[in-house]
Amino acid sequence: MSPEPRIGALVPLTRPGWVEAGRHLLAGLELAVREVNDAGGIAGRPLELVVRDTAGDPARAAAAVDELAGLGVTALAGEYHSVVARAAAARADALGLPFLCSSAVLDALTERPTDRVARLCPAQSHGWRIYADFLLGAGHRRIAAAVQTSVYWASGVRVLRDRFAASGGSVAELDLGALGPADVCDALVDDGATALVLLAGHPDPAVPVVRAVRRDQRLAELLIGAPAGQPEFAEWAALLGDEGAAVPFLRYLPERLTPLGARVEASLRERLAAAPSFVAFEGYDTVLVLAALMRAHDTDPVSVAEAWPRVAVDGTRGAIRFSRVPGAGVWQWAWPPVQVVDRDPEQPERFRVLHPA
Template sequence: MNTPPSQPSPPGADWVDGSSVRIGALVPLTRPGWAESGRHLLAGLELAVRDVNEAGGVGGKPLELVVRDTAADPQKATAAVDELAGLGVTALVGEYHSVVARAAAGRADELGVPFLCSSAVLDSLTEQPTEWVARLAPEQSRGWRIYADFLLGAGNSRIAVAAQPSVYWASGIRILREHLAPRGGTVIELDMSALTPNAVCDALVGHGATALLLLVGHPDPAVPIVRSVRSDPRLAEILIGAPAGQPELTEWVNLLGGDGAAIPFLRYLPERLSPLGARVETALRERLAQAPSFVGFEGYDTIAVLAQVLRSHGPDRARIAGSWPHVEAEGTRGRIQFSRTPGISVWQWTGAPIQVVDRDPADPERFRIVHTG
């Protein structure tokens, strides 16, 4: 592990030669990645870069994004980190998928390239504590405990999870079990490598489950599972949940219509946006031609934080990594600062807002807040 200086250099550090400050951006833009989330993430990154450059850039130089599509593939992400590091980027930003971000973060740590992760939540983003990586999204253990509290508050104690093999899904199941068991809750794991959507329905009835969580990919097998459960009269009262956020995608409601409503998921937005957040929401809506997801705000905040770091500490990679504990920047969702959190291997923003929301059955285009953390 590369170790940067414990204290950042003072403002006024020399800027490298070149016409721009290059930032490497890791974004899932093609299948099997959740490409819609990647598109929103990139829109937020690009909008913030535009705003920074229109305000004069940093150190008298414009920011330039060098974008690479990870396609939810850890190997592609690792190769992209190698390429971008070789191109001399000042820092890395982005990524949505936790397993992909984990691969990118590990490689960034090995190479000594600062990485500000926008959206991935996996607690163990690196194998060992690192000074090179900071994260804006709340850690999975915090968000999924809040989701578990929502389930209990809604009267659900027998929770089935339809899960595919993944470090991320396995981590989620562990968090749910550890949080629910002392509170009288039970987690029943359904292996989606062995079950069809119709077999899931039979298993839910057999186990007496009151809730089903979709810890699976989108659109398959998530959409077929929802269709099967919604059409089974034996399961008319069961709660379907998707903590990872599949129902936020426009494609979700396009494929499922009303069947995709009332499926709660985690979203990282405050109840009210700040004036900056409101302005960014309007600009993102224009850029995307649709309402922005929380991922767009994460992208914007990533560049807002990095630009503040660059203005204060210059473009040197080690100085950037050494600056994480000293960051204080205004984001779209609150004041952003990083700290060390027990059990988390990277610098963490602990103030990210967390909501549990769903789509309104009366109007699936509208979201309802059903719980806050």
């Protein structure tokens, strides 16, 4: 008899991982597993979710992949942090395990092309080009980027710089490893940029930089942006209050959820005791896809990995199919819906869609 249907879930649930994002991702994964089992499971057998905390640590994620492979999981799912997902993808590929990445956008998710890895969220270059177009459309031609050292942020800066250069604009980089919040403010005044794009971890150093800029009267007209989505989560609003409003960010939701999405939203809201983020929907859709593959191919990892281009699932945010996208190296849903959104200054708990794409 084939092994029991198991999905290994990689989720940041403790610091220095982004715990709130991990909590939303896990809520979506768990809800979908529960509903799959309520509908009869996989060929009459219950689907099991085996969760491991990555804590935002690439080495810990790679070790978790080894452990989960030893436990006989059919596939891996999840992860929010791009550098962590890269480590997990490399190890999964080496072990022959299919991995459906839920939320990590870095284009180069693997060092070499592989048939074993697929991704639900859009590649960084796709979403961040949309974000750059939003800024350009709003009249910004010279922006500054406050950048923390990492391959993810460096990749984001390249996308923005290339898009701005193609339109006659420019991007100045401010190194957060060398500059404190007050230094960032002084540099912005000297530079004359009309927008600051925050490419930094949450809460530090992102929150102190936002506070400093908001309280500097010299920068009263400056737009602050956060394409990576930090303002999506309640912790951002709790820490910054009104100062965290009007900070445009990328969100991977449609203007209107599918009927399934509307039902799932209500269940996730009850489970989280808060409005679900797009990350929660990514978690839910991840399990839908893997369950569909298991129903078609039982629990054989090789067959599951070979079937990415043939699977078609109606998810919470649209019809999900995978294809090859130049530069990605993995199977990709091309494309999930993308919005530029901010928190309404009049009601910071409410989101405004500024630029649907």
